[in-house]
Amino acid sequence: MTASNVTASNVKPVLIIGGSGVVGRRAVKALRDLHPELPVRIGARDMTKAAALAKDIGHAEAVRVDLERDDLGLAPDAAFSAVVVLLKDDSLRSMKYAQDHRLPYVSFSDFAFDIGPAVGRYIQRPKDSAVLLLGNFLGGTAALSALHFAREFKKVHAIYLSGIFDEEDVGGPAASGDMVRLQKSVPSPLILEDGKFIWASSEEDATRTFQGVDGTSWKGHAYPLLDVATLAASTGASTVRLDMAVRSASQRAPGKGPGHELIIEIEGELPDGTTARVRHALVDGDVHSGLSGRGVALAVERLLGLRGGAPVAPGLYSPEGLLDPAYVVERLRHWGTVVGRA
Ligand SMILES: NC(=O)c1ccc[n+]([C@@H]2O[C@H](COP(=O)([O-])OP(=O)(O)OC[C@H]3O[C@@H](n4cnc5c(N)ncnc54)[C@H](OP(=O)(O)O)[C@@H]3O)[C@@H](O)[C@H]2O)c1
Incomplete structure (x- = not known):
């Protein structure tokens, strides 16, 4: 067809x-x-x-x-x-x-x-x-959004993805089973740092502090998701990582149910030759699913x-x-x- x-x-x-x-x-x-x-x-x-x-x-x-x-x-x-x-x-x-x-x-x-x-x-x-x-x-929507925002750059140097999950947002039994599998089999997350792929085993490499949309500071933990490999390949960035933090119900804005927040930070060279770091966010009113x-x-x-x-x-x-x-x-x-x- x-x-x-x-x-x-x-x-x-x-x-x-x-x-x-x-x-x-x-x-x-x-x-x-x-x-x-x-x-x-x-x-x-x-x-x-x-x-x-x-x-x-x-x-x-x-x-x-x-x-x-x-x-x-x-x-x-x-x-x-x-x-x-x-x-x-x-x-x-x-x-x-x-x-x-x-x-x-x-x-x-x-x-x-x-x-x-x-x-x-x-x-x-x-x-x-x-x-x-x-x-x-996020079913590819995080990487595709990052690619969209990367288009303002002539050359991308680094991409930092940061997800904020609500503590109740754990998915169904199949998703929980996958997290158990992750914790049991390969606990080290994958990051690309200065051009080298690393299975980050130290706490220092595996964690990163980032700011949410409202300015709250979060300590995120990296995960071995495919985005690190595929965004590196599709953008040529030499640093790519994806870290996630969990928000407790008491940290949510009053009256709000579980939602999901993704921060996309990109560093690179703009068409005029200057370097810049930009921050974009996706804020969704549903769980990450x-x-x-x-x-x-x-x-x-x-x-x-x-x-x-x-x-x-x-x-x-x-x-x-x-x-x-x-x-x-x-x-x-x-x-x-x-x-x-x-
Ligand atoms: N890539 C991503 O962005 C992303 C995001 C979120 C989750 N995930 C993954 O997506 C998967 C689903 O997560 P979820 O939260 O939706 O889990 P879930 O609510 O447990 O859904 C699993 C589904 O699979 C069916 N199922 C389970 N075992 C089966 C089997 N042996 N044969 C046939 N059907 C079976 C279940 O229906 P029955 O019980 O009727 O069989 C149910 O419909 C997990 O592996 C999770 O890690 C990926």
């Missing part, structure tokens, strides 16, 4: 495994908002929960998924346009299924140290599927060729290589995220 004949109503359903979870239901609702006609299949184990969501969003059905089976427990004649997996599939059977059916595949739960098996599987069959590694912070789910929806829209060009050809992709940063920021604003200089 070319860009001209792909429409939301003539593509096969998108299979979103984990589509009924904390991120998943936000992702399917954002996708429904973008494309009211797009058929969606919500893959899960609890059919009652998935079917209720399917009914709520329309043009959707719940499908039972069994990640212990090579056919994922799906009917032999099941046909999809993409496979999106919003949980850690340790077996990668879902990726093999996508490759066997030559479908785009989105992985969402891989830390920077986690991508080896998926990259290995991609390398064996590079012509079968467009594989998007979307383990990036809100921005993450919207990132998933924008990625699916692009992969299918529903916007921004023809359906994406087989290859290995990061969000920066796939999506238009200006469009992503515009959509986030449209969905209610406050984006601006901080």
